[in-house]
Amino acid sequence: MQISIASGKGGVGKTTIAVNLARIAAKDVTYADCDVEAPNGHLYLKPTIDETKDHSVKVARVDDAKCNSCGVCQDKCRFNALAVLPGHVMVFDELCHGCGACVLACPEDAIYEIERPIGVIETGRADGVRFVGGRINIGEAMSPPLIRAVKRAVAKDELVILDAPPGTSCPVVNSVSGTDYCVMTTEPTPFGLHDLTLAVGMIRRMGIPFGVVVNRVGLGDDRVHEYCRRENIEILAEIPDDRRAAKAYAEGIIAVDVIPDWHAIFVNLWQRLLARAASTNQSA
Amino acid sequence: MAKQITIISGKGGTGKTTLTASIAALAESAVLADCDVDAADLHLILTPHINETHDFAGGFSATIDPKACTSCGLCLDACRYDAISDDFAVNDLMCEGCGACFDICPAQAVIFKRETAGQWFESTTRFGPMVHAALAAGQDNSGKLVSQVRKRANEIAEEQNKDLVIIDGPPGVGCPVISAVTGVDLILICAEPTPSGRHDLLRVLELAGHFGIPAALCMNKSDLAPEKSREILSEAQQNGAHFVGSLPYDTQAVAAMMQSKSVVEFYEGPLVKAIEEVWANTTELVSSLTKPDN
Secondary structure, three states, X not given: OEEEEEEOOOOOOHHHHHHHHHHHHHHHOEEEEOOOOOOOHHHHHOOEEEXXXXXXXXXXXXXXXXOOOOOHHHHHOOOOOEEEEOOEEEEOOOOOOOOOHHHHHOOOOOEEEEEEEEEEEEEEEEOOEEEEEEEEOOOOOOOHHHHHHHHHOOOOOOOEEEEEEEOOOHHHHHHHOOOOEEEEEEOOOHHHHHHHHHXXXXXXXXXXXXXXXXXXXXXXXXXXXXXXXHOOOOEEEEEEOOHHHHHHHHXXXXXXXXXXXXXXXXXXXXXXXXXXXHHHHHHO | OOEEEEEEXXXXXXXXXXXXXXXXXXXXXXXXXXXXXXXXXXXXXXXXXXXXXXXXXXXEEEEEOOOOOOOOXXXXXXXXXXXXXXXXXXXXXXXXXOOHHHHHOOOOOEEEEEEEEEEEEEEEEOOEXXXXXEEOOOOOOHHHHHHHHHHXXXXXXXXOOOOEEEEEOOOOXXXXXXXXXXXXXXXXXEEOXXXXXXXXXXXXXXXXXXXXXXXXXXXXXHHHOHHHHHXXXXXXXXXOOEEEEEOOOOXXXXXXXXXXXXXXXXXXXXXXXXHHHHHHHHHHHHHHOOOOOO
């Protein structure tokens, strides 16, 4: 069973919620960091890493000896990653999506594929929590293949807390896709509300059951609450704007370890999430 | 040509857009470009009047006509994105738009066409012209939309003799960020003194180094962790960052946002002074930097 933690706006507490939940669930759970551009969960869970593996994607190469410069590959590549020159085909690796369309199209069988590393997958343990995280190499544009690799690194029968990247575009879709339930995180500010409405549009289109956690309650106003009421969205938990928690975060400490009332909030939230995810699992 | 500054942070929620809105208010001759296209927020403060709306043609997307499909399965083998179900329906959210299924289908059952993936806008704000966009939820090609927004912002700067293009960038280090920073004169990083803030700041600095773009650091909420702020600052400087100033934590930042105002319009206080100083240092830095290629 997989529970994803997402948000439209960045910095509203995805990782805070994910690591606090992981701490509560402890040995029962796997924490999977799919925010491969800005992975932060390891800074709080502080896992011992057992294995670091390069993750590679396929990238096209053209055998100049077989190529007759017909140009079919260039026409078929929808990502403009190939440029056919007399006697040579240039491949722009960062643009290549590794889709294989050129390989299928080449009438001379001149195109083959090599593996190009784009990032790493780390696996380890943090006080009983199994840790899986991806980290994209700097300068690489496309994170979805690495996100999918993180998801493949967890087994079907694992109970997973999946930390997603912010926003509503393809890295987020790839992260939350296939999860049983999504926790949409927000804060009660105009930015938080605006990006929440975008993220709700995305998650509804994907057909994934979800609820909202409002973080930093006390900041801003109640427009997020009104929106959720109007849209019939369950508010799973309200987390207070709390200087003690901000201080813990700044020191790399997981809040439930040091603040008793936070412990209670997250025990409740975790119970509720297990119930929600289980009921969608059954109805599916 | 107008100078270009992109404000990014790596980690989301460190105050990028709040800082950008104040900079928009302080800059005297600038075009504004919101390049956080999948969670754009700058318009909530700048309340632009939209003059022109353009459709953004994104990538391609495949659908399969069940009447023409013979269930041969070749498309399933060709698709590397698990976007085609066993009963030959395409999940448009997973479809990469590569066309492998279209190319291989012997029954011509695949319909392959360009999708409208969002819109972009040319607008007027109380601080000058603005170009912004809205990517449709769940779309890819955000980098292409960022390039489109920047291209038009640069043209407007040229047409209206503006000195600066101020770009509000997206979080992370991936495709839309790369599109938002390539070729700019300065990356202004808005960081916060937390372990995540530090970690993601260093990744953004590495990105700036990778593309050979000068980077400056503005440390937000530095008074919440003064010691940590100093450590992060010196680490950032060792990694090539210029320093343009620190901002204190101030609840007035949210109060201003609640009223759709930039902080510098909203009140007088230490945060405003600090933002003015950051901006003065940033403009000075930009004019002292000369791009290697011109």
